Amino acid sequence: xxxxxxxxxxxxxxxxxxxxxxxxxxxxxxxxxxxxxxxxxxxxxxxxxxxxxxxxxxxxxxxxxxxxxxxxxxxxxxxxxxxxxxxxxxxxxxxxxxxxxxxxxxxxxxxxxxxxxxxxxxxxxxxxxxxxxxxxxxxxxxxxxxxxxxxxxxxxxxxxxxxxxxxxxxxxxxxxxxxxxxxxxxxxxxxxxxxxxxxxxxxxxxxxxxxxxxxxxxxxxxxxxxxxxxxxxxxxxxxxxxxxxxxxxxxxxxxxxxxxxxxxxxxxxxxxxxxxxxxxxxxxxxxxxxxxxxxxxxxxxxxxxxxxxxxxxxxxxxxxxxxxxxxxxxxxxxxxxxxxxxxxxxxxxxxxxxxxxxxxxxxxxxxxxxxxxxxxxxxxxxxxxxxxxxxxxxxxxxxxxxxxxxxxxxxxxxxxxxxxxxxxxxxxxxxxxxxxxxxxxxxxxxxxxxxxxxxxxxxxxxxxxxxxxxxxxxxxxxxxxxxxxxxxxxxxxxxxxxxxxxxxxxxxxxxxxxxxxxxxxxxxxxxxxxxxxxxxxxxxxxxxxxxxxxxxxxxxxxxxxxxxxxxxxxxxxxxxxxxxxxxxxxxxxxxxxxx
Amino acid sequence: xxxxxxxxxxxxxxxxxxxxxxxxxxxxxxxxxxxxxxxxxxxxxxxxxxxxxxxxxxxxxxxxxxxxxxxxxxxxxxxx
Numbered sequence: 117x118x119x120x121x122x123x124x125x126x127x128x129x130x131x132x133x134x135x136x137x138x139x140x141x142x143x144x145x146x147x148x149x150x151x152x153x154x155x156x157x158x159x160x161x162x163x164x165x166x167x168x169x170x171x172x173x174x175x176x177x178x179x180x181x182x183x184x185x186x187x188x189x190x191x192x193x194x195x196x197x198x199x200x201x202x203x204x205x206x207x208x209x210x211x212x213x214x215x216x217x218x219x220x221x222x223x224x225x226x227x228x229x230x231x232x233x234x235x236x237x238x239x240x241x242x243x244x245x246x247x248x249x250x251x252x253x254x255x256x257x258x259x260x261x262x263x264x265x266x267x268x269x270x271x272x273x274x275x276x277x278x279x280x281x282x283x284x285x286x287x288x289x290x291x292x293x294x295x296x297x298x299x300x301x302x303x304x305x306x307x308x309x310x311x312x313x314x315x316x317x318x319x320x321x322x323x324x325x326x327x328x329x330x331x332x333x334x335x336x337x338x339x340x341x342x343x344x345x346x347x348x349x350x351x352x353x354x355x356x357x358x359x360x361x362x363x364x365x366x367x368x369x370x371x372x373x374x375x376x377x378x379x380x381x382x383x384x385x386x387x388x389x390x391x392x393x394x395x396x397x398x399x400x401x402x403x404x405x406x407x408x409x410x411x412x413x414x415x416x417x418x419x420x421x422x423x424x425x426x427x428x429x430x431x432x433x434x435x436x437x438x439x440x441x442x443x444x445x446x447x448x449x450x451x452x453x454x455x456x457x458x459x460x461x462x463x464x465x466x467x468x469x470x471x472x473x474x475x476x477x478x479x480x481x482x483x484x485x486x487x488x489x490x491x492x493x494x495x496x497x498x499x500x501x502x503x504x505x506x507x508x509x510x511x512x513x514x515x516x517x518x519x520x521x522x523x524x525x526x527x528x529x530x531x532x533x534x535x536x537x538x539x540x541x542x543x544x545x546x547x548x549x550x551x552x553x554x555x556x557x558x559x560x561x562x563x564x565x566x567x568x569x570x571x572x573x574x575x576x577x578x579x580x581x582x583x584x585x586x587x588x589x590x591x592x593x594x595x596x597x598x599x600x601x602x603x604x605x606x607x608x609x610x611x612x613x614x615x616x617x618x619x620x621x622x623x624x625x626x627x628x629x630x631x632x633x634x635x636x637x638x639x640x641x642x643x644x645x646x647x648x649x650x651x652x653x654x655x656x657x658x659x660x661x662x663x664x665x666x667x668x669x670x671x672x673x674x675x676x677x678x679x680x681x682x683x684x685x686x687x688x689x690x691x692x693x694x695x696x697x698x699x700x701x702x703x704x705x706x707x708x709x710x711x
Numbered sequence: 712x713x714x715x716x717x718x719x720x721x722x723x724x725x726x727x728x729x730x731x732x733x734x735x736x737x738x739x740x741x742x743x744x745x746x747x748x749x750x751x752x753x754x755x756x757x758x759x760x761x762x763x764x765x766x767x768x769x770x771x772x773x774x775x776x777x778x779x780x781x782x783x784x785x786x787x788x789x790x791x
Contacts, residue, residue, distance in 0.1 A: 373776040374784075446716050482751030490751065498768035514719060566748035570761040573739045577765025580736070585773055592777055598790065600783040607790055 120165050122177055123187070124225065124235065126153045127194070127218025134214060135207045143202050149214060150195040153221065157187050164227055173287045176227030181555040185409045186224045186345045188553065189416045190217050192539070193337045200424050200532035201330035209249035213334045216242035220338035224345050229277045229287040232346065236273065236310075239342065240266040243335055250328035258326040261603065265309060265319040273306025292350040304351060311343035311394055312387045313360045314367060318603035320386060321371070325379040325436075329427030332379065336386060336423050337416045344393040344412055353400030361395025362492045364388060369499025374592045374599055378426050378436045378508055382419065385504050388496055389415050389462070395489055396477040402556040403483065407476030409554055414461065414469040414543060421458035421536035422508065425451050428529050429512060432522035438507075439594035443517030451525045452513040454533040461540040463505030464497060466571050468544035472551075472562045475571075479560065501578040511594065645681035652676060736762075 130149045137145055162184070165177045194217035204210060219242055222235030240263070247259040279299035281287050292300050309316040324335050351357060368388025375381040389411070396408035428451050429444060430436040445452040461468040464475065474497070481489040524530070543550050551558035585591040643650050653673045660669035676683045718724055743758055750756030 370772065370776045370779055373772065374780040443720075445719065449716060482755075485751065487752055490755075494764065495768050495772065498765055499772050501765075502769055502772060517720075564746075564748075565742070566746045569739055569742045569746055570748055572735075573743055573759070574761040574765045576732070576736045576739060577762035578769045579732070581766045581769035585770070591773060592780060595784070596787045597784050598787060599780065600785055600789075 119167065120160050120177065121156065122167070122222065122225065123153045123156045123160070124218045124222030126156055127221065128215050128238075131211045131214035131218065134211050146198040146202070146210065146214070147195060150191045150198065150217065153218075154188070154191040154195075157184070157191065157221075166227075170230065173228060173230055173281070175231050177225045177231075178227035178289070179225060181553065182345070182348065182405070182409060183224045185413055185553055185555070186341060187221055189413045190220050190224070190338060190341075193217075193333070193416050193420050193536075196532050196535050197330065197333040197337070197420065197424075199535070200333060200427075200529050202528040203526060204328075204330050206249060209246055209328065209331055212242045212245035212249060213331065216246060216334055216338055220342050223342045226289055229280065229289050232289055233270075233274060233277055236342075237270055239339060240270060243339055246331040246334055247323050247327045250326065250331060252326065255326040255328075258323040261606065262319050262323040264606070265316065269306045269309025269316065271306075272302045272309070276300065276302030276304075276306060289349065291352070294351070294354055294356070304354075307343050307346050307350070308360070310339050311347055312340055312364065312390055313357075313394060314363050315602045317364065317367075317387050318601045321380050321383040321601065322603050324383040324386075325377055329423075329430050332423050332427060333420050336382075336419050340386060340390045341412045341416060344390060344397070344408060347394065347397045348405055348408055352397055352405060354398060356398070357394050358398030358486070358489055361391045361393070361398055362489055362496075364391025364394060365493055365496035366499070367391070369496055369503050371599060371601070372503035373499065373507070376438050376594055376596060378438055378441075378512060379423070379430070381438075381503065381508065382422055382426065385462075385500065386419060388500065389419065391496070392474065392477055392493060395493060396480065399477070399480050399484060399486065399489065401480055401484060403559060404477060404480035406551075406554045406556045406559065407473070407478075407480055410473035410476055410550055413550060414473040414540070417536050417539050417543075418458045418461035418469060421454060421533060421540065422462065422504070424529065424533045424536065425455035425458060426508070426512070428525035428533070429522070431529070432525065433520055437594075437596070438511040439596055441512045441518055441520070442515040443513070444520065444522065445513040447521045448513070448524050450530055451533065452509065454530075454537045455513065456509045457537040457540055459505050459509050461544070463501045463575065464571060465505075465575060466544070466563070466568045467541070469540045469550075470544075471571060472544060472547035475562055475567065476560050497574075498578055501575055502582060505575070506579060506582050646683060649676055649680055649683040 127149060130145075130152075134142065134145070157179075160179050162179045162181070165179075167175045167177060169175070194214075197213070201210070201213065216239060219235045219238035223232055223239060226232035226235060244259055244263055244266075247255055247262060276299050277287065279302065280292070280296070283296070283299060292303060294300050294304070305316075309319075312320050320340070324332055327335055347357065365388045368384050368386070368391060371384040372381045372388065375384055393408040393411055393415075396404040396411070426436055429441065429448070432448065433441065433444070435441065457468070461470040464470040478490060478493055478497075481493060525533070547562055548558060551560065582591070653676050656669045656673040656676075660666040660673070663669055719728075740759055740762065743761075747756045747758065754760065
């Protein structure tokens with residue numbers, strides 16, 4: 117087949133030009149680059165393309181319906197996020213934010229595991245630089261922890277890939293399943309770290325809220341969705357993912373309900389939403405795979421929209437803590453409107469994108485008769501309504517007036533939010549646009565009178581309970597607090613463990629260096645000044661307890677010590693010395709010639 | 712001075728919104744009764760099942776979340 121130019125490289129190589137551009141040209145360039153990549157993707161006919169050989173393996177690209185869904189939404193959000201970030205001046209974040217979607221495109225178009233791994237790691241480092249470009253101490257530390265977790269995942273993945281290539285002889289990126297033993301489990305763990313599967317999830321709510329408001333939009337979009345994509349490719353129908361996904365979905369919303377920092381709340385909610393998708397991978401039927409692809413597409417847009425809206429609030433007010441916000445709709449009505457559209461979309465309100473995408477996963481679980489998945493994911497949907505659907509817009513823009521009167525968000529942010537909000541509404545009222553690009557085609561009809569009725573009724577029920585809980589003050593109060601998570605193990609316990617090891621080890625180290633470098637040389641030097649005198653002292657000391665008059669020996673030893681090192685052991689005449697030497701010489705000669 | 716945009720803080724508006732909410736809720740319940748959904752597990756097609764699921768699920772999750780908070784809550788500067 118013909119060769120193609122990898123769309124990933126358009127963004128990755130294009131990113132390198134950014135530092136040389138200025139002003140409006142740079143702004144236009146940033147927005148146009150994803151559009152160019154989008155057009156390039158549209159022009160590539162689906163199929164597999166072999167690029168070149170590396171380490172005896174064929175590097176290849178694969179363009180099919182599953183990879184294209186993810187690629188489309190990646191370039192769309194990259195374009196929107198670049199509009200949102202037009203005011204950012206620093207080049208570091210801009211370049212990283214251009215390489216990052218490029219690497220994500222490379223990963224979803226990878227046709228073999230080695231290509232996948234290269235782009236996979238590139239994504240990690242691009243994301244790391246996005247986190248670090250928010251130059252706070254918190255971002256620096258969180259970035260370091262991010263790196264540690266992802267290096268762990270990356271090494272598991274690499275080991276798994278090497279074992280797979282060794283066992284099977286090929287690096288084909290296709291169905292792996294869990295039957296291949298250790299190799300497949302290592303690959304699964306590598307993917308699971310990026311897919312925020314419990315207990316490898318803590319890096320996400322740790323690092324994302326520490327990024328800049330613009331950086332966070334990029335971060336929410338790519339890493340977790342790419343991970344969902346590769347899981348759908350390699351482990352569809354793996355039952356363990358069903359349990360993992362359901363656990364994530366519920367865990368995420370529970371933490372979102374009690375979280376005070378709204379950006380961290382949204383981050384926990386990503387864990388929950390990705391849990392939906394991971395559970396869909398576990399269900400594995402065509403409707404579920406369609407569901408996760410659609411959900412990923414819609415999720416990138418509305419979660420991006422929510423992060424943009426809260427980012428605008430943080431930009432104008434200087435805080436994203438629910439306890440310090442409230443009543444902002446008065447002066448930020450458009451941001452409030454966009455936030456509500458995002459929140460309603462994520463909650464699956466009919467005529468918005470979440471409804472047409474999320475209901476597919478639930479329908480797949482229902483049709484397969486997997487009751488616990490259906491029940492618990494529906495419960496997680498309650499949590500979504502509660503924690504994001506109502507809590508985020510209500511506590512930020514309504515509720516108790518905080519007295520803050522910030523100006524409306526800047527124009528570029530409003531345009532970006534408007535675009536994302538438009539897409540949420542557009543997909544909601546014209547779902548065919550999304551369904552037609554799904555891997556298994558449009559096999560789902562979301563809109564019936566019954567389905568719309570029950571969804572509204574569902575939301576109304578949650579709203580009623582939400583109002584009731586707020587009125588009775590039973591709803592978790594807005595508190596300035598941190599909630600411990602798995603990262604406690606490496607932020608506190610790990611540190612404690614180091615200290616625990618450090619104290620005895622440092623003591624041992626001190627002891628060793630004192631003995632070897634101070635005490636021993638001193639003793640040797642002292643001993644070397646007059647060895648014969650010292651040997652005599654030693655003899656006298658050992659001899660004295662066995663003698664009838666020990667006092668005499670001890671006295672003599674003390675006398676020697678008193679004049680040391682000038683004590684003369686035995687004044688010998690020269691003749692005697694010569695005789696001694698001659699005897700030794702003769703002995704030596706006898707030994708030399710006879711042996 | 713320009714009058715502040717305070718639409719949602721006017722008592723009249725708040726009252727009207729509450730009225731719309733209650734009316735819509737009742738209307739939806741009636742609609743749900745006449746247009747039941749195709750059941751996956753029999754009981755999920757019962758009338759008002761989803762409204763009840765929403766209310767009970769909401770209370771349940773809040774209780775669980777409060778339980779979690781009781782265990783994991785630490786002061787804001789815990790990590791220093």
